[in-house]
Amino acid sequence: MNEIIKKNGINFGITLGVLGIASQMIVYAMGGVSKENAILNSILQFVFWLAFLAIRIVQCNKTKKEFNGFISLKELFTTLTVTVIIGILISQSFTFLFNNFIDVEYGNAMNEFMNEQQIVAQNAMKSFTKVTSEDLKKIAETNNFSILNILQGTLIAFLLSSVMNLILAAIFKKNQPVF
Secondary structure, three states, X not given: OOHHHHHHHHHHHHHHHHHHHHXXXXXXXXXXXXXXXXXXXXXXXXXXXXXXXXXXXXXXXXXXXXXXXOEOHHHHHHHHHHHHHHHHHHHHHXXXXXXXXXXXXXXXXXXXXXXXXXXXXXXXXXXXXXXXXHHHHHHHOOOOOOHHHHHHHHHHHHHHHHHHHHHHHHHHOEOOOOO
């Protein structure tokens, strides 16, 4: 792997990971996600999503510049993928440690809130799909911060980010002309 790709992937990945931790700590400082501040938290999460996007756009431009203005789709996608892997692993590791070991009470409260919201959503869907009381009981017993659920969330975040990385790489690539 090219040193520029590796360096930028690692540096921007650490930046994304720290930004992910910062977003979680701001929500925590606001008292966590609740019915009372759900709208504010949604706005905050959207702002952080825009910041994640902006960081990756800056990374595309910086990497392209370091390649003297020409970079392939593969090279750009690779550096963005390294960034996302590092950023997600840092952020998700923090989520797991924070909610299971640092502030377990907060983690339990957030887990309970998330399960309640899933039950509300399932009840709203009853007219479209068959939702049994057993389904609702399973939701209520879910530990959203278990290692398995954190890994599942990590995989989903990686897949969604990969789609965005492909789009960004397609937009910012610039192949060297052949004469």
